[in-house]
Amino acid sequence: MSNNIVIIGGGVMGETMTSSLISAQTYKPSEITIVDLHLPRLKDLHRRLKINVSSDISIVAEANTIIVAVKPQDSQVVLELLGKSITKQSLLISIMAGVSLSTLKKHTKHSRTVRSMPNTPAQLQEGMTVWIATNQVSVKQKNDVRKIFASFGKQLEVKKEDLINVATAISGSGPAYVFAFSEYLIDAGQKLGLTKEQSTLLVKQTLRGSALLLDQSEDDAVTLRKKVTSKKGTTDAALKVFRSERIGLRVYKGIKAAYLRAKELSQIF
Structure with missing residues (x-):
């Protein structure tokens, strides 16, 4: 897989994904950066997981893959800031509930995006993640997405975005x-x-x-x-x-x- 992934949001899901990516050897700790504004939380994550941490979202300019794992109500501000730094070829993955592909593009002006819905058993590497990608996401990037989501459970790609809403009702909730x-x-x-x-x-x-x-x-x-x-x-x-x-x-x-x-x-x- 391409190295260098940035996870925006150091909450429960951000930490869960990071731990799973390391355990599954999908990424090395040195290839992972978590971005968050809560400095004590970043310090704790760095100490326990040996990953890189930052409070500066512009670091996404150096990433091949970016995962947005913040609360949906914070999405607009985060996405607009992210859009200023993300490179054209980077893969953007959102795990934010209710944030559509069109909204992701509207606020980031970025086309290579994936919308997904994981669930909480991901904390035990037994999660279920359903996802959809835009047409601009390459075959290689889709394979990377499968490997990322398989790190913390099972994954399923769908072709219709409304099925993400169905998945939210079935596996998400x-x-x-x-x-x-x-x-x-x-x-x-x-x-x-x-x-x-x-x-x-x-x-x-x-x-x-x-x-x-x-x-x-x-x-x-x-x-x-x-x-x-x-x-x-x-x-x-x-x-x-x-x-x-x-x-x-x-x-x-x-x-x-x-x-x-x-x-x-x-x-x-």
Whole structure:
């Protein structure tokens, strides 16, 4: 891969990506620079990760690849400053939620851009990143993008930008849905007599094992669910209640609400 990458934003995702890029040996620490205005944070990142740090965004002029990992509400100022220094051949990757390709170009005047949506399991190198590139991004640069995102999980390129909004609703927000369902299961266990610790252990291991089974099995989710469900058994009793309460429809409505909000945000920023 081309060396020399600059990550703008030293927050959780900025640090997560940096650690993953180093662990996967996608980049050497000496090839990574984090740009942030919070000097104590930069000092800490430099000490722990042995990377380069800077508070001067103009350093992007020396980079082959730039990743923007700041809050969407800070995007306009950051992108306009970045646009003054970025070179024409550099690759610009955004992980900012709701910031469209057109907005990236509007504020940076730069064409070689990628819009992406990662998720928080990237902290464990188990993330899911969905991305789209402009036509100006070269084949080699796309391969670099795949390697970067594969450093902290799995990646998927899409060809329609609206699918980034769908991905935001499914995988971007998905961990929160899983955590919410975990809360409901833990609470149900407690109401039926388990301690919080016992119920939490059961739920954590059940989710972990089920996720691994879904990932590694040749069966799809429907088949796996059917294999656990005996007619007139305990699982069947619970699923009948879920169906009678139209849980599937309610989940779809929630996902659609997230999708519509993602579209709305892309019009704001």
